[in-house]
Each structure stands twice: as structure tokens, then as C-alpha cells.
Amino acid sequence: xxxxxxxxxxxxxxxxxxxxxxxxxxxxxxxxxxxxxxxxxxxxxxxxxxxxxxxxxxxxxxxxxxxxxxxxxxxxxxxxxxxxxxxxxxxxxxxxxxxxxxxxxxxxxxxxxxxxxxxxxxxxxxxxxxxxxxxxxxxxxxxxxxxxxxxxxxxxxxxxxxxxxxxxxxxxxxxxxxxxxxxxxxxxxxxxxxxxxxxxxxxxxxxxxxxxxxxxxxxxxxxxxxxxxxxxxxxxxxxxxxxxxxxxxxxxxxxxxxxxxxxxxxxxxxxxxxxxxxxxxxxxxxxxxxxxxxxxxxxxxxxxxxxxxxxxxxxxxxxxxxxxxxxxxxxxxxxxxxxxxxxxxx
Numbered sequence: 001x002x003x004x005x006x007x008x009x010x011x012x013x014x015x016x017x018x019x020x021x022x023x024x025x026x027x028x029x030x031x032x033x034x035x036x037x038x039x040x041x042x043x044x045x046x047x048x049x050x051x052x053x054x055x056x057x058x059x060x061x062x063x064x065x066x067x068x069x070x071x072x073x074x075x076x077x078x079x080x081x082x083x084x085x086x087x088x089x090x091x092x093x094x095x096x097x098x099x100x101x102x103x104x105x106x107x108x109x110x111x112x113x114x115x116x117x118x119x120x121x122x123x124x125x126x127x128x129x130x131x132x133x134x135x136x137x138x139x140x141x142x143x144x145x146x147x148x149x150x151x152x153x154x155x156x157x158x159x160x161x162x163x164x165x166x167x168x169x170x171x172x173x174x175x176x177x178x179x180x181x182x183x184x185x186x187x188x189x190x191x192x193x194x195x196x197x198x199x200x201x202x203x204x205x206x207x208x209x210x211x212x213x214x215x216x217x218x219x220x221x222x223x224x225x226x227x228x229x230x231x232x233x234x235x236x237x238x239x240x241x242x243x244x245x246x247x248x249x250x251x252x253x254x255x256x257x258x259x260x261x262x263x264x265x266x267x268x269x270x271x272x273x274x275x276x277x278x279x280x281x282x283x284x285x286x287x288x289x290x291x292x293x294x295x296x297x298x299x300x301x302x303x304x305x306x307x308x309x310x311x312x313x314x315x316x317x318x319x320x321x322x323x324x325x326x327x328x329x330x331x332x333x334x335x336x337x338x339x340x341x342x343x344x345x346x
Contacts, residue, residue: 047106211250245282267293
């Protein structure tokens, strides 16, 4: 998976280095009397200046030891007593290092264990608290990112599965069309096969993308409708209005075809005065799509085993992809089955 530039190791290292540089230099930048340099009157003043700087640098070690070792190994596992013991041991080591620099490196007089403890303990507790907070926040952000990636991966897998359900359903319907044309010895069989070839090319090479242009999807929809009109001829009046949308918009591929498939599947057959109406228009970046077909109210909507895949599928896809950016309504009234969809376009 591609790593964002701000999550790269180099950027993290540089960020930490910059933060520590600011933290360590801040006391001296704010010291308007002495400035950055050891402007002291005697050797002891200079020694204390350098000792304070070295001690400040020492805080880097407990910060990262606590963040990357003690907190995950002890605190996160609720091993609190060993955690406290390790912190006490670490503080003792820092006290030993501080004493070594105090007495033997800078040769400063009057070392007091009590005074050094009260001097070093507050910043040590602050460093430990900040490092623990840093680790907890880092773990939370990492867990959230991992959960997001898993969700996106699951979403892609589910969408791929839903899309694969559409393709066999669509091919099954078109093959039925070709059989009907062959039985009628229609001269349209050859052009129909070529049109089907173009549709298959679209399905195989275009629909692998997350989104396609609305113009291509409308062209695909028009070709499918033309194939169905060739099959039924004048037996089923089909009213089609697919308005070309100005501008460039994108849409999830094969999102609209299940509605049209459903109309041709259940809007013909044992129906008095069958009719199908399909309308598509774009107004103010909103897609308005509707499909109406007559249906046999006396049939009780008895469907075969292969029916129902398209509409249930597209409802799920709309929910996954568009959430509250779409409005889908399905109504049955006065012998008409109507689907209307309003979709905010990208």
C-alpha cells in the first residue's frame, strides 16, 4: 500500500529532531540575560551551564525508552509494578550519569543527592508522562489508520463481488436476445453481435475502474436499450430520453443498468398493454434517473430463481458508495412499477 509522504520514516525522524532542537534551545532563547552562550564570571558558572545542557539532552533517552519499550511492554499489558520499578531504575541511572558529569567531568563542588533529586524528578516525571501520552496517541492513530484500510479493502472486495453478480445476469439476458433474433432469422443478428461485442469490451476493460465517465455509462445504457428494442420490436413501446450532460461527470460503472434490466424482465410477457419509459437528465450536478414499466398485478409478482439480483445488488452498491448522497424510491401504483433515483454526481 502506498505510504503518504508525511508518514515516511525520514519525515518522522526529521520532525522529532526539529522538536527536540526547539525544546532544548527554548530555555536559552528565553534567557534574555545570558543568551545562548555560557557568559559566566567564573569556571563554576560555566560548568553549571554545560551541566544543565547535558542534563537536558539526557531526557531524550527516557522519552524514547518509555515510549517504545516500557509503555508497550509493561504498562499496556497492565504490568504496573514492573513498569514502576523500571522507571525508578531508569531515574537512578540518570542520577548516576548526572553525578558523574557533576563531580568528575565539570568538577563542581557541593553535590547534594537530595537537591539533585528534587531538581531532576519533576522534569523526569513530565518527560515520562509526555512520552506515555505520545505512545498512546500514536497507537490510537495507527489503529484508526489500520481500521480505515481494512474497511476500504473490505469495501473494495464487497463491491467487486457485487459487480461480478451483475455481469453473469446481464450476459444471460443478452444471450436470450441473440437466441430470439436467430429464431426470427432477423437481419439484425450481425449488427446485434457487433453491438454486443462493444458492450462486452466496455464491461471487461472499463468497469474495472472505480468510476467511469457518465457519458460512457449513458452510451452503454443506450446500446443495451437498443438491443432490447430489436428483440421486442413493436410489441413493447419503449420511450427513451437520455439527455447528454454538459461537463464531465463520473459515476460507478454499471450502476443504472439493473433498473433497465428489471423493466425489460418484468415489464413484458403476460401483461396487457406493456410499456416501458426510461428518462435520464442532469440538473445542478444531480443525476435524475427514472424507469417505469407496466406489470401484471394479478401475477402476485412471482419471480424465477434468477430474478431480484439486480435491484437488491444496486441498492447495496448505492448504500456503500454514495451513502446519503442519493435518494432511491421504488413505487407500485395503478399497474406501473416505477424506480426513481437522484444521485449527486462527482
